[in-house]
Amino acid sequence: MKAALSELPAVRGKYVENADLSALTWFRVGGPADVLFMPADEDDLAHFLKNTPATVPVMTMGVGSNLLVRDGGVRGVMIRLGSPFRKIDASGTTVSAGAAAIDAQVAKAAAEAGIAGLEFFRGVPGTIGGALAMNAGAYGGETKDVLVEAVGFTRNGERRVFSNEEMGFSYRHCDSADGVIFTRATFAGTRGDPEEITARMRDISEKREATQPIRERTGGSTFANPDPALSGGRKSWQLIDEIGARGRVVGDAQVSERHCNFMINRGKATAADLETLIESLRKDVLTKLGVELRWEIRRVGEPVRD
Ligand SMILES: Cc1cc2nc3c(=O)[nH]c(=O)nc-3n(C[C@H](O)[C@H](O)[C@H](O)COP(=O)(O)OP(=O)(O)OC[C@H]3O[C@@H](n4cnc5c(N)ncnc54)[C@H](O)[C@@H]3O)c2cc1C
Structure with missing residues (x-):
């Protein structure tokens, strides 16, 4: 059954009805979502989840680099985190990033701060939210190697902090992702030389360019x-x-x-x-x-x- 705006709570973020998802995925295929929701911040997201009837299906997407949206579109609400969830902070050996931050930007911020170990993110064209849900990895590194903890919200709006062990990571899979909307994550690397880290990222970038379309x-x-x-x-x-x-x-x-x-x-x-x-x-x-x-x-x- 189609979800209608009249069933959804008032929010500070933005709703778009009958939103074209093909424009938001790499494949550029698929039908619309009944409603696309872009929350203003974590509180807005929690408020939305708590006050949306359990009968309304809710899903999340990043930048759609691993997503095939079928031609009939998505019934219910698709959540897409925007700029309020893109903040990246890197200092010492720690990087914290919003779930909408682009993986390559996180790798870049880590390199500039002299934090080694997150170079592999340069090879994954998704968001941190997608990386958590998929245990994304490339060229010998993966999300589970560097994650300290992730923050997410359950379908009923409860805020949870997941340790690396609680994520239940395996190859390109995360046990905890089912129904959880991740909003941010903290990663730990080691001290490294910014130039050497950047050189390794350049190497990853060149390899991808040569082997992937x-x-x-x-x-x-x-x-x-x-x-x-x-x-x-x-x-x-x-x-x-x-x-x-x-x-x-x-x-x-x-x-x-x-x-x-x-x-x-x-x-x-x-x-x-x-x-x-x-x-x-x-x-x-x-x-x-x-x-x-x-x-x-x-x-x-x-x-x-x-
Ligand atoms: C050219 C190309 C190269 C690629 N190379 C690699 C590679 O080397 N290694 C690799 O691992 N992947 C690779 N991918 C796949 C893809 O980039 C990753 O899986 C990425 O992590 C997906 O992130 P996304 O933001 O695009 O997520 P989406 O594709 O939008 O969604 C993927 C899944 O993540 C979930 N999700 C997204 N955001 C959240 C969130 N905030 N909270 C909860 N769940 C969420 C969605 O519900 C969905 O189940 C590649 C893709 C392309 C197009």
């Missing part, structure tokens, strides 16, 4: 890499390559020629094209190679608009 409409790694014991040590892209699916096309959705664990919207793809393409890869890898691939991209919303 980062200027395309994509959603990042489609499948998490399988357990090496089950895949004979092969990564997802290698399995997709082995079944001959590099460049495979459904409608305007395509398996990237550059990196076959990345899907691309060539311009007019629908979410259904992308989902059909990805499911065809999952099926063929299972049938031909006996390996089950797990979606890393998060799918949200309804296939068709009601």
Whole structure:
């Protein structure tokens, strides 16, 4: 059932009805959210959560770099944290960042303050909220290696502080993320030389540029890499390559020629094209190679608009 503004509490932040989510995701596909909510601050978010009927579904997004919004859009409220949640402070060996801060900006602030260990964030084009929910990582580092604690709000508006252990991190997964809206996080690194840290970040940046289709409409790694014991040590892209699916096309959705664990919207793809393409890869890898691939991209919303 569609959520209506009349069911929602008065807030200091902003509501947008029938909000186009395709413009807010990297894939540039998908239907609208009934309501998009951008809270003014943590108190506003808590007030919204406490006073929104439990029957209204609530979801969160960052910058949509790992998100496939289906063509029918999202029923209920999509929360998107904006500029009040983008603050970054780096001093000593600690970096604290709002959940809407862009990972690369956090890496940059850490480097400038001479804090080593957060360089990997340079390779992840999402927000800190997305990094917490996905245990994002790149080039040997991941969120769980540097997180001290995260602050989040439950669906009923309760503020909680999660220690690293309480996050329940595993590969590209966080047990605590279900239904929690993270608003900020504190990370710890070690003292380092700003120039050396910056050089390592430049290296990460160049490697990404050379291997990933980062200027395309994509959603990042489609499948998490399988357990090496089950895949004979092969990564997802290698399995997709082995079944001959590099460049495979459904409608305007395509398996990237550059990196076959990345899907691309060539311009007019629908979410259904992308989902059909990805499911065809999952099926063929299972049938031909006996390996089950797990979606890393998060799918949200309804296939068709009601
Ligand atoms: C070109 C490209 C390269 C990429 N390379 C990498 C890589 O090397 N390593 C890697 O790990 N990822 C990579 N990704 C995937 C993606 O950038 C990460 O998963 C990132 O952490 C997602 O952040 P986001 O802000 O875009 O989240 P979204 O895609 O908007 O959302 C992803 C998930 O996080 C949840 N979420 C977002 N914000 C919050 C919040 N505040 N509170 C609770 N839940 C939240 C959403 O509900 C959703 O389930 C890549 C993506 C692209 C497009």
